[in-house]
Amino acid sequence: MKTLAWLQQSLSRKQPQPADQRFAQINTLVVKVTNRCNLDCLYCYENIQKKGQDMSMEVFVALAERVFQATQAPEVLFLFHGGEPMLLPAAWYEQACAAARKIAKRLDKRAKFAMQSNLVSLTPAKIKMLQDLQIELGISFDGIAERFASMRNQEAKVMENYWRLREANVKTGILTTINHQNFAHFDTICRFLVEEAKVNHFKANVVSPVGRGYGLANLSAAQIFEAQRAILEFMIETQGKVLSEYNLSLALDRFFNPSKRLATTTLCHEKRCGAGSQVLGITTTGDLLPCGRFQWDDHLYQLGNLADDNQANSFQQKVDRFHDLVPQNWFDCPTCPAKAICAFGCQAFIVRSQAQANVECLPTKMLFQYLTENQERLRPIWENGQKTRSKPQAGFKIKDKLGNYRYYQIQET
Numbered sequence: 504m505k506t507l508a509w510l511q512q513s514l515s516r517k518q519p520q521p522a523d524q525r526f527a528q529i530n531t532l533v534v535k536v537t538n539r540c541n542l543d544c545l546y547c548y549e550n551i552q553k554k555g556q557d558m559s560m561e562v563f564v565a566l567a568e569r570v571f572q573a574t575q576a577p578e579v580l581f582l583f584h585g586g587e588p589m590l591l592p593a594a595w596y597e598q599a600c601a602a603a604r605k606i607a608k609r610l611d612k613r614a615k616f617a618m619q620s621n622l623v624s625l626t627p628a629k630i631k632m633l634q635d636l637q638i639e640l641g642i643s644f645d646g647i648a649e650r651f652a653s654m655r656n657q658e659a660k661v662m663e664n665y666w667r668l669r670e671a672n673v674k675t676g677i678l679t680t681i682n683h684q685n686f687a688h689f690d691t692i693c694r695f696l697v698e699e700a701k702v703n704h705f706k707a708n709v710v711s712p713v714g715r716g717y718g719l720a721n722l723s724a725a726q727i728f729e730a731q732r733a734i735l736e737f738m739i740e741t742q743g744k745v746l747s748e749y750n751l752s753l754a755l756d757r758f759f760n761p762s763k764r765l766a767t768t769t770l771c772h773e774k775r776c777g778a779g780s781q782v783l784g785i786t787t788t789g790d791l792l793p794c795g796r797f798q799w800d801d802h803l804y805q806l807g808n809l810a811d812d813n814q815a816n817s818f819q820q821k822v823d824r825f826h827d828l829v830p831q832n833w834f835d836c837p838t839c840p841a842k843a844i845c846a847f848g849c850q851a852f853i854v855r856s857q858a859q860a861n862v863e864c865l866p867t868k869m870l871f872q873y874l875t876e877n878q879e880r881l882r883p884i885w886e887n888g889q890k891t892r893s894k895p896q897a898g899f900k901i902k903d904k905l906g907n908y909r910y911y912q913i914q915e916t
């Protein structure tokens with residue numbers, strides 16, 4: 504098989520190979536270490552399998568070699584994703600992290616690790632692994648079992664395991680979706696996060712009908728905005744001192760401090776996001792995807808394979824083609840006042856959905872109007888929020904294609 508043969512050859516080479524230009528600006532790799540999952544969430548954007556394939560160590564090591572040899576970034580975040588990455592044995596991660604750190608050190612760079620997990624399968628060995636390897640854990644959570652119906656299930660188990668991690672001092676972050684079941688419950692969710700889960704920061708991403716959830720209806724603008732307004736009203740009630748949500752905090756930053764937008768480039772909240780340049784998704788067999796929000800068998804959007812020869816030109820054409828799809832979603836942007844805070848939607852979700860519409864456009868306009876009408880109430884929240892955030896987002900400067908330096912912020916997808 505070509506892939507395996509190439510990987511073995513690549514690993515045994517004594518001489519360094521020319522840098523693979525596909526990785527020249529990469530700072531984040533969403534490593535889909537398995538197609539398998541132990542849940543079956545109704546909105547999942549993956550095509551999960553009960554008996555799927557796991558990534559071999561050869562593929563992972565070849566990936567680490569390629570990215571560290573090529574990237575200008577001083578640090579690369581490996582975000583272990585799936586499927587459910589916790590299904591792989593602790594030994595796999597021990598080997599993978601050790602190999603990536605060794606390669607990074609040899610090339611005077613740094614490797615950082617994170618994992619996005621549903622947290623259903625947590626063993627003492629996995630807790631020790633997370634501690635020893637300093638893997639930051641993002642936990643998927645969007646319901647409170649006894650208070651409203653959920654699209655995930657197993658919430659009680661997740662919270663039980665969450666507390667085991669907290670007691671073991673494993674660094675955790677909470678990723679919530681705004682979905683069809685929970686959009687009207689965000690006041691309850693905020694209170695739960697603060698009062699019971701003792702969380703001060705979380706992220707609430709809007710669910711899109713793709714992958715497993717392809718047949719779902721789009722959330723309406725009113726439903727999305729209802730959830731976001733509830734979060735902001737909770738932040739106002741608590742004076743911005745106890746809870747911040749990442750996407751809304753970024754919108755507040757951009758609303759009250761527009762110059763920051765010009766100085767900083769985020770991965771996802773730009774008209775042209777970092778898909779295919781700052782971030783790539785990698786499947787278990789080394790296929791390259793524009794970012795992690797694709798399913799492992801999304802052949803339409805694949806950018807090639809890790810084992811391909813260095814074909815930077817055709818790779819770049821595929822990346823550009825992806826970003827140029829469905830331009831009608833943004834015809835209104837130049838004259839839109841909400842562009843000051845806009846994140847422009849997720850192109851991966853837009854192109855993969857039936858409607859191919861940016862479902863976040865109208866809620867962004869509603870949010871902008873709300874921020875304008877409530878700026879006096881919100882200004883102190885924004886100011887306090889700046890103080891309570893645990894630390895600034897990590898980032899670094901990279902030279903772009905035009906030779907200009909831009910400050911890039913690392914952000915998990």
Ligand code: SF4
Pocket residue numbers: 832833835836837839840841842843845846847848861863864865867868
């Ligand atoms: S809110 Fe919609 S029209 Fe306005 S800038 Fe954003 S994507 Fe463009």
Ligand code: SF4
Pocket residue numbers: 770771772776777778782793794795796848849850851852916
């Ligand atoms: S906005 Fe969407 S497509 Fe772009 S990098 Fe973020 S998750 Fe990927």
